[in-house]
Amino acid sequence: MKKTGIVLVLMLIVVSVLSACSSNGNNSKDSSGQAGASTEPSKDVVKLTFWGGVPPEAGPQEIVDNWNKANPNIQVTYVRYVNDDSGNLKLDTALISGQSVDIFANYTKPLLAKRVSSGSALDLSQFTDYGIDDKMGPGAKEWAVDDKYYAMPTKRNIHFVWMNKDALDEAGLPVPTDWTLADVEKYAKALRTDTRWGYAMFPFWRDIVSFDGSLAVQGYVKEDGTSNLGAPIVSEALQRQYDMMHTSQVSPPISLIETTKMNLIAEFLGNKLAMLNAGEWVFRDANNGKDYPRDFKVAFAPLPRITQEQDDFRYLGGLGDALAINAKSEHKEEAWQFLKWYADGGMLPMAKGGRIPASKDADQAKALELLLGDSKDKYDVESLQRILNNDLPTFQVTLPQEVIDIRREEFDKYYIKSQSLADTINNVVKRHNDYMKRK
Structure with missing residues (x-):
């Protein structure tokens, strides 16, 4: 009988614990006796992940914080990837x-076209409540792939030469x-000193800025179908x-820039480079007087013709920062809501970085105010x-990424003196023709 009594007691304890757990669940009653009271949002929280190349502290974190505060049921997390070869590979792998x-x-x-061909970017034409052409102007068309938008360009691209005034x-x-x-x-030559370079450009666009504007007009392919x-x-x-x-x-x-990992922005702002x-x-660092103090004024010149x-000649520019939705995202509608808000002004915190x-x-006057910040007298x-x-004529590079990589490989050989200019041009043309035959 003792064993039977112990078993009965244990069973009663288990039933009591289960009952208590049930009473603390989502179907509990509040102090007024009403069912369903909960501290959780009325809807399940949708979580979105936004990948971009701008450091979080340069605006993106403030942007997602603003969105998250106003949209408790759609929460966005920002992930930064560096906009270089390894960073883009990281994004593509993800x-x-x-x-x-x-x-x-x-x-x-x-890179967008490459992601479209791999099936990673969603065709935005399924959304009909926002006119990209109307909002962004005719320059948006340069981002269309096969006459469709797979990404929304969101900012004005402004390229120029920074100069030590x-x-x-x-x-x-x-x-x-x-x-x-x-x-x-x-x-x-006039600005070069023993401690200061005269001019520099970033390696990542060494083969784009100078002549692609003309080739965008002439065509990368001749009428006979061969490389131009x-x-x-x-x-x-x-x-x-x-x-x-x-x-x-x-x-x-x-x-030298690549092997020493030379920070060209720091070189310019530190008066070790006269023209960049x-x-x-660059504004996000130029406005950062704490990390990049400077005692000279900056002037601006247009990109040089050849x-x-x-x-x-066409100027590299137009529109940029084209935001796409992952075709495999489980929350496409919510992502689209964020994109529209971002483009129409949500992105303003990044104006202080240019x-x-x-x-x-979007509030353009506010954007320009943020651009100069408290450093107006420094410009x-x-x-x-x-x-x-x-209102200069602009262009976007339309070559496939594989051809850009071919050009860079051959141009680098010339820049490091491992092959002549004539061999460089011949190799580029031959490899471009071979690429077109393969495709």
Whole structure:
């Protein structure tokens, strides 16, 4: 009987515990006796992951914080990937392997096209409540792939040459308003010192800025179906850039920049580089007086032509930061809601780092105010306004990423003196033709 009694007691304890657990569940009653009371949101919280190339502290974290505060049922987490070869590989691997990516930023058209062909980017035409062409203007079309939008361009691309205004004044040089690569070399020679380079450009766009604007007009392929990458303008640009690195030695060689991991922005802001071919993204560091203190004023010049007679020159620019939705995302509708909000003004916190919204419904006056911040006296505002207000013809690179990689491989051999200019051009043309035959 003792054993039977013990068993009965244990059974009663188990029943009591289960009953208590049940009374503390989601179907519990509150103190007023009403069923269903809970501290959880009324709907399940949707979690989105947004991948972008801008450091979180330069605006993206504030953006997602603003969204999350206003949208408790759709919470966004920002993941930063570095916008270079290894960073883009990291994003592509995440997209293909099914890692958590709902929204991702694309910074070049070839990389977007590659992601579209792999099935990673969602066709946005299924959403009919937002007119990308109307909001962003005709420049948006440059981001269409096969006449469809798989990503929404969200910012104005502004590329120009950052210049040390104090150094210009000391050398008696005016701020250029229309110049060539030959002019750049002349300026660089005058500004070069024992402790300061004259001019530099980022390795990641060394083969794009100079001549692709002309090829965008001429066509990358001739009428006979063969490569036009051997056009005279290409040789002219390569020769000019090579001379600045190795003949006049006013520019750091690309090999030096890459092997030493030279921070060109820090070099410029630290008065170790007089002119930097860059873009609006440098503002996020130029406005950071704590980490990059400087005692000189910055002026701005347009990108240089290759020759003065280059009447088909186009400026790298247009629109950028094209946001796409992962075709495999389980929350496409919610991601679309975030994209619309982001484009129409949600992205404004990044204006202080130079990212000006493209949407006509974004507050442009506020964007410009944030762009200069408290550092207005550190800039030659007149030359900046000249850049911002110029309605210059722009282009987006439309070559497939594989061809861009081919060009870079061959151009690098020339820049490090391992092959001649003639061999470089011949190899590029041959490999481009072989690529087109394969495709």
